[in-house]
Amino acid sequence: MSNIFLIAKLDITESFRSRWFLLYMLVFTGLVITFIFSGITDSRVLGFSGLTRLLLLFIQICVIIVPIFILVSTVRSINADRDTNLLEYILSFPISLAEYYFGKALGRIFVIFTPLVFALLLTLVTGVAKDIEIPWQILGFYTALLFSLSIVFLSFGFFISALIKNQEMGQGVAFLLWLVLLAFMDLVLIGFLMKSSVREDIIFFIALINPIEVFRVAAISLFDPNLAVIGVASNFILTNFSTMGFVLYSIFYPIVLGVILLTAGYFIFSSKDLV
Template identity: 55%
Template sequence: MKNLFLIAYLDLKESIRTKWFIVYSLVFGGMIALFFIAGVTQSQVMGFSGLSRLLLMYIQITIVILPIFILITTVRSISGDRDTHILEYMLSFPISLKQYYWGKILGRFTTVFLPVFLAMLFALFYGMIISTTIPWDIFFLYTALLFALTSAFLGIAFFISSFVKTSEVALGVSFFIWIFLLAFIDIALISLMMQNRFEEGFIITIALLNPMEIFRVAAISLFDPELTVMGPVAFYILDTFKQTTFVLFSVFYPILLGFIFAIFGYKIFAKKDLI
């Protein structure tokens, strides 16, 4: 266990040394600061105002930015160590493959989740200073959703990093997966729905397997329980799930998905030629 935390600490230290962690933190912290400067908390749209509207805007942008940030900074975690022969050096110490792999995951999870969480925490503290209403329920639910989304894409990223041979290939694969989940899957499913090749329920079920999609739906449902902005899709979701059930599904499913990918990644990592 000591070696696992040591690997996590070394990964965190390396992330700070390479400056990407600082840039990553400035991106999300800068978004929050920009929202306050732009006066988002003083305006009202569709009944949303104050910190509720700020968090809504923040979470919608995070859906797009967070997955690609996690993928491009994590897929090179193992493959990059292999390219630079750091992996060979680390394994020369009395450290097991399990400690190395899960230590890297723990360290990388800290570096990708902490800036996103701290940015929201900063928004709440600033809201207290200016004496605005604090939406604690939305804050805790968004924290859980961000934790789940981070877990899902971190597991996917380590799965990719466990079998690719070079960092360039890892980046290409991760970028394709991000584009596919973000845009192509929605376009393909809408096309199939318009051509009536499959039942709507089957198509929407496939869409809900996409962690980015269920994150988006769950985030919207917190402000719009009727999901009126989603059109016909809302009727199927509301008929299938209660809002509470769907939010719980949106939290636990991505965590489980990320854990499964991480386990498969470890099995591949442990069996293949490491050097």
């Protein structure tokens, strides 16, 4: 177990020195700072005001930016070590493949989630400084949703990295996966199914196995428990879930899927040639 934390510490130290982490940190910190100074917390739109409106905007941007940042940075994780012969060097020490693989995953999830937590802390500090009511429940659920989203896309990244050795090919697959989950499920697949007279519950089921779609709907449900914004899909969700039940599903489903993908990636990684 100590070797896992040692590999995680090594990955964290290396990531903190990299340019992608600096950019990643600046993006989310800059977003929150921009929202604060633009006066969003002082205005009211469609009943949303204060930190509630800031969080609503922040989370809708996160659903687009977070997955691609995680995929592009994570898919290179193992392959970069392989290409620089660092993987061969590390494994010359008494470290098992499992300790290396899961240590890298542990370090990377810390690196990925830290800027998001920092951005949310800035939001919290803003609320305290401006004496604005803090929506603690929404803030807590958003933190959990962002964590589950980070877990599942980190797992996608490690799975792709274990499956495809070439860094450029891996990044291409990661970008394609992001496009499929972000746009294809909504604009192409579901549209095709609706024109094909497929039952609505099948369409909604397909949408709700997409981690990005699950995250998006859960974020909306915290502000609009009746889900009036998403139209007829709300009947399917509210019939099969309560509002709180769907939020819990949105937190635990991506985590479970992530654990499965991460474990599958390890078995692929350990069964292939390492160099």
